[in-house]
Amino acid sequence: MASTSLAPTPSSIHFSIHSALRNEGGRKPITQFPRISLKWRRNPSAAASLHGVAGGRGEEGGGDALNGSNNGVKAVELIGVSDVTHAEISSNDSQTLPRPLSVSDVANSVDGSRLRVAYQGLPGAYSEAAAAKAYPNCEAVPCELFETAFDAVERWLVDRAVLPIENSLGGSIHRNYDLLLRHKLHIVGEVKYAVRHCLLANRGVKKENLKRVLSHPQALAQCEHNLTKLGVIREAVDDTAGAAKFVALNKLQDTGAVASSLAAEIYGLDILARDIQDDSDNVTRFLMLAREPIIPSTGKPFKTSIVFSLEEGPGMLFKALAVFAMRDINLTKIESRPCRKKPFRVIDDICTIPLKYFNYLFYVDFEASMADPNAQNALRHLKEFATFLRVLGSYPMDVTEA
Numbered sequence: 001m002a003s004t005s006l007a008p009t010p011s012s013i014h015f016s017i018h019s020a021l022r023n024e025g026g027r028k029p030i031t032q033f034p035r036i037s038l039k040w041r042r043n044p045s046a047a048a049s050l051h052g053v054a055g056g057r058g059e060e061g062g063g064d065a066l067n068g069s070n071n072g073v074k075a076v077e078l079i080g081v082s083d084v085t086h087a088e089i090s091s092n093d094s095q096t097l098p099r100p101l102s103v104s105d106v107a108n109s110v111d112g113s114r115l116r117v118a119y120q121g122l123p124g125a126y127s128e129a130a131a132a133k134a135y136p137n138c139e140a141v142p143c144e145l146f147e148t149a150f151d152a153v154e155r156w157l158v159d160r161a162v163l164p165i166e167n168s169l170g171g172s173i174h175r176n177y178d179l180l181l182r183h184k185l186h187i188v189g190e191v192k193y194a195v196r197h198c199l200l201a202n203r204g205v206k207k208e209n210l211k212r213v214l215s216h217p218q219a220l221a222q223c224e225h226n227l228t229k230l231g232v233i234r235e236a237v238d239d240t241a242g243a244a245k246f247v248a249l250n251k252l253q254d255t256g257a258v259a260s261s262l263a264a265e266i267y268g269l270d271i272l273a274r275d276i277q278d279d280s281d282n283v284t285r286f287l288m289l290a291r292e293p294i295i296p297s298t299g300k301p302f303k304t305s306i307v308f309s310l311e312e313g314p315g316m317l318f319k320a321l322a323v324f325a326m327r328d329i330n331l332t333k334i335e336s337r338p339c340r341k342k343p344f345r346v347i348d349d350i351c352t353i354p355l356k357y358f359n360y361l362f363y364v365d366f367e368a369s370m371a372d373p374n375a376q377n378a379l380r381h382l383k384e385f386a387t388f389l390r391v392l393g394s395y396p397m398d399v400t401e402a
């Protein structure tokens with residue numbers, strides 16, 4: 001039996017992962033603002049020079065992605081330089097002064113290079129890989145929570161967020177549905193990522209030694225059958241890579257992690273088994289989020305995501321979905337969530353006691369662009385009887401192989 005120090009309790013896991021990170025001095029996920037904005041600079045000396053100017057950085061951040069090869073560091077270092085007269089500028093200074101944007105800067109930013117993209121989890125998480133797939137050459141910025149990633153975009157600390165919304169085996173990531181509504185970001189794209197889980201453990205540990213396995217709840221759900229066969233206790237943590245790191249840092253001998261092969265490499269764990277998800281075809285769909293919507297077009301396959309609520313009554317949802325069916329618009333997803341702001345509606349009936357109905361929000365994805373008059377008419381029609389309607393984004397469909 002492992003001693004207590006080798007087998008921390010689940011409640012200590014979250015704290016331990018992050019305090020361990022702090023001690024280690026590695027790339028730390030975003031936790032709170034503005035402290036975090038200084039931590040993900042690639043150039044350590046430039047990062048050090050930024051201490052104390054994080055607030056200003058937040059306001060300046062929007063232009064940074066386009067402002068040279070240092071991922072925005074230059075722009076902040078130069079706060080106050082405008083007071084210097086021309087006579088004081090030496091030839092050395094001219095190398096540090098901001099240079100005008102070139103055509104290639106702007107062109108590169110379009111394909112995603114140098115964008116800072118927030119994801120939830122630690123390096124080695126699937127979300128990091130999805131961010132890289134969505135925005136090749138981006139700087140992926142780890143965040144502790146989904147909410148932190150939303151905040152980071154809203155406060156201009158990063159340019160985009162890439163967050164999971166549903167998985168082919170585990171289903172919807174409800175938290176992100178709720179956050180989409182609570183925040184004002186726009187869906188600007190989607191990316192599908194094939195998730196291949198591995199069973200990881202410290203060197204020398206065998207499958208038979210494992211008494212418990214840590215991972216993200218979605219990952220545990222995706223490996224349900226295989227973990228049951230293994231006969232281990234499952235414990236949920238914030239992300240798969242965090243689970244791997246925790247097992248490694250605590251040198252656990254009776255605990256494994258379900259995570260990616262990249263996480264094994266990063267945290268120095270052995271791979272005891274590959275492809276332990278219950279179906280080899282295990283795909284997670286991620287949303288790409290930005291402060292501004294993209295201008296929808298009709299030239300390529302587009303998807304639109306909306307959220308609405310309806311009056312209580314027979315056939316209301318049928319009526320809502322019919323606005324799409326009658327225009328031959330294909331629905332790809334429907335999800336209902338509790339309406340947290342107003343969870344109930346009370347209907348007074350003179351014959352009986354008042355009835356308390358649950359209030360729902362319906363999230364629907366359909367295959368059409370908002371530039372298409374057919375889709376515009378469908379939403380105009382829906383608005384006639386919906387009590388609330390918001391377009392979350394109209395964006396190109398990911399038609400690539402996951």
Ligand SMILES: O=C(O)C(=O)C[C@]1(C(=O)O)C=C[C@@H](O)C=C1
Pocket residue numbers: 120121124125126127128164167173195216218219238239240241284
């Ligand atoms: O923990 C991770 O590695 C994540 O990226 C999170 C997450 C999720 O939230 O669904 C992403 C993809 C997989 O479906 C499993 C976990």
